[in-house]
Amino acid sequence: ATDDPAVSKFSVRNLSGGFIGLWWIDHRGRQLVAQSAVAVRHTSSVEINSFRGHRFVIRRLRRKARLADVPYEPRATDAVLEVGPTNDLVVVDGDLRLTVHNARYRAREAVAGALRARDPVEALRGAVAGWRAAWTAERALRERAIEDVRRLGGDRPEEPAPPPGGWPFEERPLDLAPCGELVAEPGAPRGATAAALEALLAGWGAARDDTCASREALAARASREALRGDGHASCGRWAAVGECAANPDYMLASCGRSCELWADHAPEATAAVARRAQRRDAWAACAVDRVEAAGARYVAATSAELNGLARFHDALRNRTCAAYEADGTNPLAPAVGAATTTLDLDRPLRVATLAAPSAAAAIYHVEGFAAAAECRDAVADAAPRMAPATVNEEANKAAKSTSRRAHAANLVPDLGRHDSAPTKLWRRAFALANALTDYDLDGEAGQEPFSVIHYNGSVAGAGPPDEYLPHCDGQCEGSPHQAGGRVATLLLYCRAPARGGATTFANARVAVAPRAGDAVFFSYLDAASGRMDVGHTLHSGCPVVEGDKWVLTLWFRKGVSAAEPWERFDPTGARHDATEVVAWDEGLVYS
Numbered sequence: 001a002t003d004d005p006a007v008s009k010f011s012v013r014n015l016s017g018g019f020i021g022l023w024w025i026d027h028r029g030r031q032l033v034a035q036s037a038v039a040v041r042h043t044s045s046v047e048i049n050s051f052r053g054h055r056f057v058i059r060r061l062r063r064k065a066r067l068a069d070v071p072y073e074p075r076a077t078d079a080v081l082e083v084g085p086t087n088d089l090v091v092v093d094g095d096l097r098l099t100v101h102n103a104r105y106r107a108r109e110a111v112a113g114a115l116r117a118r119d120p121v122e123a124l125r126g127a128v129a130g131w132r133a134a135w136t137a138e139r140a141l142r143e144r145a146i147e148d149v150r151r152l153g154g155d156r157p158e159e160p161a162p163p164p165g166g167w168p169f170e171e172r173p174l175d176l177a178p179c180g181e182l183v184a185e186p187g188a189p190r191g192a193t194a195a196a197l198e199a200l201l202a203g204w205g206a207a208r209d210d211t212c213a214s215r216e217a218l219a220a221r222a223s224r225e226a227l228r229g230d231g232h233a234s235c236g237r238w239a240a241v242g243e244c245a246a247n248p249d250y251m252l253a254s255c256g257r258s259c260e261l262w263a264d265h266a267p268e269a270t271a272a273v274a275r276r277a278q279r280r281d282a283w284a285a286c287a288v289d290r291v292e293a294a295g296a297r298y299v300a301a302t303s304a305e306l307n308g309l310a311r312f313h314d315a316l317r318n319r320t321c322a323a324y325e326a327d328g329t330n331p332l333a334p335a336v337g338a339a340t341t342t343l344d345l346d347r348p349l350r351v352a353t354l355a356a357p358s359a360a361a362a363i364y365h366v367e368g369f370a371a372a373a374e375c376r377d378a379v380a381d382a383a384p385r386m387a388p389a390t391v392n393e394e395a396n397k398a399a400k401s402t403s404r405r406a407h408a409a410n411l412v413p414d415l416g417r418h419d420s421a422p423t424k425l426w427r428r429a430f431a432l433a434n435a436l437t438d439y440d441l442d443g444e445a446g447q448e449p450f451s452v453i454h455y456n457g458s459v460a461g462a463g464p465p466d467e468y469l470p471h472c473d474g475q476c477e478g479s480p481h482q483a484g485g486r487v488a489t490l491l492l493y494c495r496a497p498a499r500g501g502a503t504t505f506a507n508a509r510v511a512v513a514p515r516a517g518d519a520v521f522f523s524y525l526d527a528a529s530g531r532m533d534v535g536h537t538l539h540s541g542c543p544v545v546e547g548d549k550w551v552l553t554l555w556f557r558k559g560v561s562a563a564e565p566w567e568r569f570d571p572t573g574a575r576h577d578a579t580e581v582v583a584w585d586e587g588l589v590y591s
């Protein structure tokens with residue numbers, strides 16, 4: 001799915017002088033999963049589709065080995081590659097150093113793709129515009145991170161240094177005129193079709209059965225299978241019997257691609273065919289230069305933005321987590337010094353108010369929310385469905401995010417099964433929410449399901465630990481609540497990590513150490529005025545330093561019903577097109 005914005009396509013070229021092996025680090029950071037079955041030989045490349053942020057380990061091999069999946073033990077000689085946002089060419093040298101060739105590689109890819117498009121020039125303009133859009137999107141993310149830091153009262157980190165030549169605010173038009181005319185290629189076969197034809201031709205070359213009849217039969221098949229759009233259904237057959245040489249005017253105009261393909265295999269290759277291919281190659285080389293010139297600054301600016309964003313994220317993390325994690329232990333014990341009351345729901349819960357900074361914001365700690373077996377059943381239900389967590393950064397698009405690193409799955413309780421663990425947890429959660437707020441929430445219809453979230457700690461060298469940077473689950477800028485939007489959250493800890501993983505509310509100066517079975521409940525609407533919180537319930541899931549952490553999250557919605565279920569609204573209550581309902585599994589990060 002390369003149209004998924006979070007998937008990057010890139011290529012690793014081995015110039016190390018020997019064999020290399022390529023593995024990616026699985027999401028638990030404990031296993032190296034072979035990228036391909038065998039080693040990559042010197043001067044070869046591997047094409048890779050992967051998620052942004054994924055990590056690869058590259059190792060030198062003594063010989064051409066088969067690579068099985070192995071436990072991950074970092075070695076000093078490992079080269080580690082984190083997948084960037086763009087199509088990169090990564091070159092591995094003799095010392096296993098990695099060099100990323102960005103803009104030129106992308107220009108070459110764009111031109112190769114454009115030559116197969118109906119309108120190559122238009123396709124290239126689209127590619128350059130796409131790079132500009134990618135940079136603009138990264139810039140918007142950084143602007144938002146700046147705003148987050150400002151709201152948390154943190155020091156504003158340094159701006160990223162602009163790329164050489166400065167930020168490319170102006171649009172650079174792509175001018176391909178100096179490259180001359182591209183020879184039109186009606187119906188050039190695309191990707192797989194072209195490959196099928198090449199294979200057919202290669203087979204023919206090997207058999208070298210030079211009788212006209214067999215050649216014609218093969219050509220007819222080739223033209224049926226691959227060259228249907230070549231301008232004429234019989235192009236392949238005509239080319240195979242020498243028409244390109246005998247009748248070049250017609251053939252080169254109508255069957256150019258067939259003539260070119262057959263030229264390699266048939267003795268009737270003409271000088272005109274070769275010239276035509278040369279002209280196209282010259283056009284492509286010129287186009288690569290011009291596309292690179294028009295797009296390189298956007299590509300470089302995107303990298304600069306990403307580096308800058310990483311620094312802002314560090315600043316956010318320091319602001320929200322460092323104070324509690326400085327000594328390497330878990331943060332403040334929950335509910336230290338807070339008065340507790342016991343709520344008798346279907347099970348007695350000890351509830352402590354941790355903070356109630358305004359009528360629109362309150363944070364509670366709930367001891368013993370779930371029995372161990374309930375947690376175990378709920379997690380077991382979701383565990384097989386876990387996938388990289390998403391965050392909604394754009395309307396109607398659940399995008400994988402740099403601000404949230406974890407795995408998650410929805411858990412929809414079957415409310416008819418009264419004794420199942422998810423249903424009991426669900427009804428208890430709504431009873432708790434209605435006891436602690438005056439929201440009068442209805443859990444029986446239209447609510448968002450549980451989200452089960454798994455955070456992994458870092459294994460040395462295997463990538464950053466899972467975390468969730470500061471965010472609000474719903475709208476938190478003090479505007480009126482919109483029906484259908486989130487108003488409160490229950491976070492149930494089902495497994496606590498050995499170190500790290502606190503939930504911190506920096507603006508409310510509250511930190512909660514996860515403890516299995518306990519929960520945090522927070523609400524962010526003043527029901528009397530209808531106004532939302534102004535940021536006191538902004539919170540982070542701090543990095544899990546050691547071990548792992550499982551939580552069940554429930555985001556309560558107000559104003560949903562069977563007729564108007566949660567899928568109709570984004571977390572702030574903005575309505576989206578009812579015909580285009582998507583799974584929202586996470587809250588907005590300030591938008």
Ligand SMILES: O=C(O)CCC(=O)C(=O)O
Pocket residue numbers: 453468473491501502503504539540541542551553587
């Ligand atoms: O895991 C945590 O501590 C925070 C999770 C969270 O903020 C969320 O799921 O919305």
Ligand SMILES: [Fe+2]
Pocket residue numbers: 471472473539587
């Ligand atoms: Fe959250």
